[in-house]
Amino acid sequence: MSDLRELYQEVILDHTKKPRNKRVIADATGQSHGVNPLCGDKATVYVKVEDGRVVDVSFDGQGCSISTASASMMTEAVRGKTAAEVETLFERFHALVTAPSDQAGQNAAPELGKLAVFSGVCEFPVRVKCASLPWHTLKAALTGDDAVSTE
Amino acid sequence: MSAPVPAPSVAPAGLALDVAALRAEFPVLRQRVHGKPLVFLDSAASAQKPQVVIDAERRCYEEYYANIHRGVHKLSQLSTEAYEGAREDVRRFIGAASTKEVIFTRGTTESINLVAQAWGRKNVGPGDEVLITALEHHSNIVPWQMLCEERHAKLKVAPIDDRGVVILEEFEKQLSVRTKMCAFSHVSNALGTVNPVKQMTAMAKKRGAVVLVDGAQAMPRIPLDVQDVGCDFYAFSGHKAYGPSGIGVLWGRRELLQAMPPWQGGGDMILSVSFGKTLYNELPYKFEAGTPNIAGGIALGAAIRWLESKGMERILAHEDAVLRYGTQQLLKVPGLTLVGTSPEKAGVLSFVLAGIHPHDIGQVLDAEGVAIRTGHHCAQPVMDRFGIPATARASLGVYNTNEDLDALVRALGKVREMFG
Ligand SMILES: Cc1ncc(COP(=O)(O)O)c(C=O)c1O
Numbered sequence: 001m002s003d004l005r006e007l008y009q010e011v012i013l014d015h016t017k018k019p020r021n022k023r024v025i026a027d028a029t030g031q032s033h034g035v036n037p038l039c040g041d042k043a044t045v046y047v048k049v050e051d052g053r054v055v056d057v058s059f060d061g062q063g064c065s066i067s068t069a070s071a072s073m074m075t076e077a078v079r080g081k082t083a084a085e086v087e088t089l090f091e092r093f094h095a096l097v098t099a100p101s102d103q104a105g106q107n108a109a110p111e112l113g114k115l116a117v118f119s120g121v122c123e124f125p126v127r128v129k130c131a132s133l134p135w136h137t138l139k140a141a142l143t144g145d146d147a148v149s150t151e
Numbered sequence: 152m153s154a155p156v157p158a159p160s161v162a163p164a165g166l167a168l169d170v171a172a173l174r175a176e177f178p179v180l181r182q183r184v185h186g187k188p189l190v191f192l193d194s195a196a197s198a199q200k201p202q203v204v205i206d207a208e209r210r211c212y213e214e215y216y217a218n219i220h221r222g223v224h225k226l227s228q229l230s231t232e233a234y235e236g237a238r239e240d241v242r243r244f245i246g247a248a249s250t251k252e253v254i255f256t257r258g259t260t261e262s263i264n265l266v267a268q269a270w271g272r273k274n275v276g277p278g279d280e281v282l283i284t285a286l287e288h289h290s291n292i293v294p295w296q297m298l299c300e301e302r303h304a305k306l307k308v309a310p311i312d313d314r315g316v317v318i319l320e321e322f323e324k325q326l327s328v329r330t331k332m333c334a335f336s337h338v339s340n341a342l343g344t345v346n347p348v349k350q351m352t353a354m355a356k357k358r359g360a361v362v363l364v365d366g367a368q369a370m371p372r373i374p375l376d377v378q379d380v381g382c383d384f385y386a387f388s389g390h391k392a393y394g395p396s397g398i399g400v401l402w403g404r405r406e407l408l409q410a411m412p413p414w415q416g417g418g419d420m421i422l423s424v425s426f427g428k429t430l431y432n433e434l435p436y437k438f439e440a441g442t443p444n445i446a447g448g449i450a451l452g453a454a455i456r457w458l459e460s461k462g463m464e465r466i467l468a469h470e471d472a473v474l475r476y477g478t479q480q481l482l483k484v485p486g487l488t489l490v491g492t493s494p495e496k497a498g499v500l501s502f503v504l505a506g507i508h509p510h511d512i513g514q515v516l517d518a519e520g521v522a523i524r525t526g527h528h529c530a531q532p533v534m535d536r537f538g539i540p541a542t543a544r545a546s547l548g549v550y551n552t553n554e555d556l557d558a559l560v561r562a563l564g565k566v567r568e569m570f571g
Contacts, residue, residue: 004518008511008569016570039510039526040540062540064508065570130510 006120016065021058021075034137045137071134097121168469176201187520190558195546207453211446237452246376251434258399259367260290262386267294269414277303281332285311286339289529291365315342315491326358333360337369341530342491343499352381374463394454398447415440477556501542509543519562
């Protein structure tokens with residue numbers, strides 16, 4: 001069986017216990033609210049875009065360790081990127097967490113950097129939504145949708 | 152070939168349940184999960200099946216399967232006999248007056264929808280009210296919402312207290328002469344609360360309301376006599392009662408069922424059809440359009456006879472003892488809060504752990520071979536009432552023992568190791 005430590009890597013547990021950028025951005029240029037009805041997770045993502053680049057990004061809400069760590073690490077990964085770059089990164093991330101489980105982590109795109117620790121998620125299909133909720137929500141915040149659901 | 156259905160056997164009185172022997176009747180419980188012995192604590196979602204139920208379904212397909220109610224040939228007669236035999240098993244088990252009152256459905260959800268539509272559309276009008284409680288499963292909320300929206304009626308909700316107990320004074324106050332339907336669960340799947348259904352039914356009937364009881368969780372756990380409860384409709388699912396999924400029951404009072412229009416149209420629910428006029432069949436077939444889950448119904452009969460052979464009083468006593476033991480043990484776990492602390496409880500231990508999301512609890516428990524459910528348990532209003540997004544829920548079946556609860560507590564130790 002897939003070892004639980006593959007899923008709950010130290011970096012993930014660290015971000016769960018000490019989430020980064022968990023705050024409200026008062027002068028955000030975009031924000032969106034995401035829910036995962038399956039487990040009741042709720043996340044609000046705030047972004048501030050200047051000259052086409054993300055200059056600040058944060059999140060707030062209630063979620064499991066995977067969604068909290070994913071949100072926390074996402075806020076660190078997307079700062080300074082354009083909306084198009086964020087979109088590409090999300091695609092890479094999505095491919096990582098939805099890979100066939102026998103290929104877990106094998107084809108992690110180099111630009112994922114630290115986000116590669118989420119490679120274990122693909123072995124736990126019900127957790128894919130947890131990992132991708134913050135990303136869906138960020139994408140919505142960037143495009144001006146104020147709510148998303150993983151359903 | 153003989154009739155495929157053996158006579159029901161009644162449990163010897165007094166003796167306690169031999170749980171070790173009973174467990175051995177469940178093939179699925181013998182396995183290991185992730186290298187650990189399976190500890191199955193998710194029977195409120197769906198129960199496992201004993202060998203006799205599996206055999207009943209298999210024998211039907213292997214030995215005498217055919218469509219029912221229409222063939223002159225031998226197999227059709229045997230299938231019909233077995234299917235109708237299961238209806239009699241249900242009637243006897245729930246204490247109904249007649250098999251005409253026992254309608255086979257796909258399950259609790261379909262049973263409630265049948266009443267909301269066939270009875271509700273005819274009897275609930277603008278300004279009327281439907282009263283439910285704050286601890287209902289979505290399947291005892293949404294059909295009434297849909298009905299109320301369509302008929303411009305009002306859905307009212309009786310509140311629960313911090314223990315998850317329906318506040319009876321409030322319940323009574325919300326009843327009025329406009330209350331046409333009062334629907335509540337017998338046992339809550341999210342909290343385990345056992346409602347005083349007889350008392351609540353009496354209160355509602357005094358105001359002239361028709362009463363539906365959602366018995367999905369109660370039917371496999373608590374001895375039942377629908378006539379003693381006094382309600383008008385009682386709904387349950389086969390799969391929570393050690394029988395197959397895709398089969399369930401709506402029991403209804405004959406006068407009410409007779410006065411109701413049919414629900415779905417098709418084969419089996421008619422006496423004669425011409426393009427000018429269709430004559431509907433008698434009860435219960437009026438509400439059973441189309442070919443049903445034949446083998447499933449037969450296997451539900453087997454599940455009911457199996458429950459009777461163990462004895463519902465003994466099942467209740469055993470589950471109650473395990474529930475009490477589990478409650479004590481869980482309360483010793485640091486940071487654990489039980490959600491649902493009614494003095495009258497059955498089957499369910501819902502809880503949260505400080506700082507640890509239920510999803511993560513469930514994931515770590517799974518790796519330890521312990522199967523529980525996490526989430527809102529199709530009762531989002533209950534979660535909102537307690538201000539939580541979700542709970543972890545361990546729920547009991549008749550095969551669970553104190554050792555299973557010990558395994559749960561040990562596994563919760565691992566959860567705290569990882570996330571503490
Ligand atoms: C109290 C209660 N009511 C209704 C249902 C719905 O049952 P089914 O899904 O079998 O229709 C359930 C099942 O979870 C339940 O626990």
